[in-house]
Amino acid sequence: MFLIETFVYIGTMAFAISGSILAIRKNLDIFGVLLLGLTTSLAGGVIRDLMIGNIPPTNLIYPQYFLVSLLASLVTILFYEKIRQFKNSIAFFDAIGLGVFTAVGANAAISLDYSQPFLIVAMGLVTGIGGGVLRDVFVKEIPLVFRKEIYGIASIAGSLVLILTNDFLPLMISLYLCFIMTFAIRMLALKWKWNVPVVTKRTKIKNTIKS
Template identity: 75%
Template sequence: MLLIEMFVFLGTIAFAISGSLLAIQKRLDIFGVLLLGLTTALAGGVIRDLMIGNIPPTNLAEPQYFLVSLLASLSTIIFFERIKKFNHSIAFFDAIGLGVFTAVGANAVLSFEYSQPFLIITMGLVTGIGGGVLRDVFVQEIPQVFRKEVYGMASIAGSVALIISYDFVSPIISLYICLTVTFTIRMLALKWKWNIPVVGRKAKINRRTLNS
């Protein structure tokens, strides 16, 4: 599990940086930058734990995750001009974070001896995207998961892969499969600009047709 722990910290750092960068771009004060970084990195896990009855949430009971997120946000403030030049690297680490937190979220449900597939997929999704959704809502933006390249669907696919493989390989291998599937789909979506079809465009076309 050492590699998973390493990836968790890496994903936590990536999410904290992405939240802090957005806060700086929105011209928030230092407290706002730190809060948005912490929210992005920790909120998904907190929401998941509250929903499955793991109280207090792991992200709050074990301060190392808070401290890592805080240090990442502070570093983003200090080195903002340098960090903002590496958007592609941040997207890469963000994809790792999505894969890791999806795997960790789905596995948390299994560790509590819940076996319902829908619950496993939901908790993997909540853990993976929860922080990012709150981040965007706090700065009054439509969450990226609703309007950008395949993101939430990558998380769902990873959780499904974990469920399918769980009975055939060891639990740790199924976690790596979940991580790999989620990460690969997310990176391919970024590279090839895969998007979920937008309903609004079709609605506009239909409206024009009706008006004509």
Template identity: 40%
Template sequence: MVFISVVDIIGTIAFAMSGALRAIEKEMDYYGIAVFGITTAVAGGTIRDILINKELPVSLANPIYLIISIFSAFLVIVFYKKIIRFNQILNIFDAVGLAAFTAIGSEVAVNNGYTQPFIIIVLAVMTGTGGGTLRDLFANEIPYVFHKEIYAVASVIGAVFFVITYQVFGTGAALYTAFVVTLLIRLFCMKKDIHLKKVSKAAKLKK
């Protein structure tokens, strides 16, 4: 499980940086940048823990995630001009974060006695995409996951593979399967620039 822990940290850093970058785009002050970084990195897991009635969300029980998020936001402030040149690398880190959080969300579900497929998938997707969704809402924008690229769908498919693998091989194999499947789908869609089809309002009105 050390591998998942490492990518969990990488994902936290990537998500926090993406939140901080969005805050800078919106010309927020240092506090706003820090809040956006924290929100993007830990909000998904926090909402998940509240939904399953955990006494204390992991983000509060283990302050390392908040510390990492704040430090990552600080790095974005200091090295902003250099960081934006490596946007593709940040996207790859973000994909790793999505995969890790999807796998971890699935694992948290079964570890807390929620083995129903629907609940596992919902908690996995919430963990993987909740922070970014809340970030975009704070920024007064349509959440990224609703209109750009294959993002939440990659998380859904990864969680489905977790459910299937868990029933046959148990939690350990399911954890890694969900991570790998989510990551590969996300990276493939990024490389091929694959998006879900949108409904054109103008086309609908012409009919």
């Protein structure tokens, strides 16, 4: 249980940092930076809990997740100039958060004795992308999961790994494999520019002859 809690804290900090970096780049005030960090790190878990009937949501019962997220955002504000020197810093921390919360979300469904693969994958996906979607919407950007980048697919792949390994491997090993798969696919997609085909609207122009 301690390792799972550690896993959650790592994901919370990673997502809070990614949200805070984006907020600073968008020139939000301090409250806006803190709020975007909190939204990115906590919203996915809240949405998941509401969907599976775990009410009130865990993130709203235990204040430590709020405090960890708040602390990560404050540290990001204080050391932003150093953090921004790392190329693709948002993408890196976002990939960590995506991997961790995909594993945590899928495991939350399994721990409640849900066995349907579709539901488990859905909970992993919602937990992994929920906060990031709201983060991007709040700053008027198209969410990553809706673009051509490999994002949601990485989360789905990670959840499938957890489902396939959960029955014959220790829980923590399955969670690590889920995280590694999700994180690796996301980072490799960024490095090698793997993209999902984009649907384009083709307009046919017809010449008409007026008589």
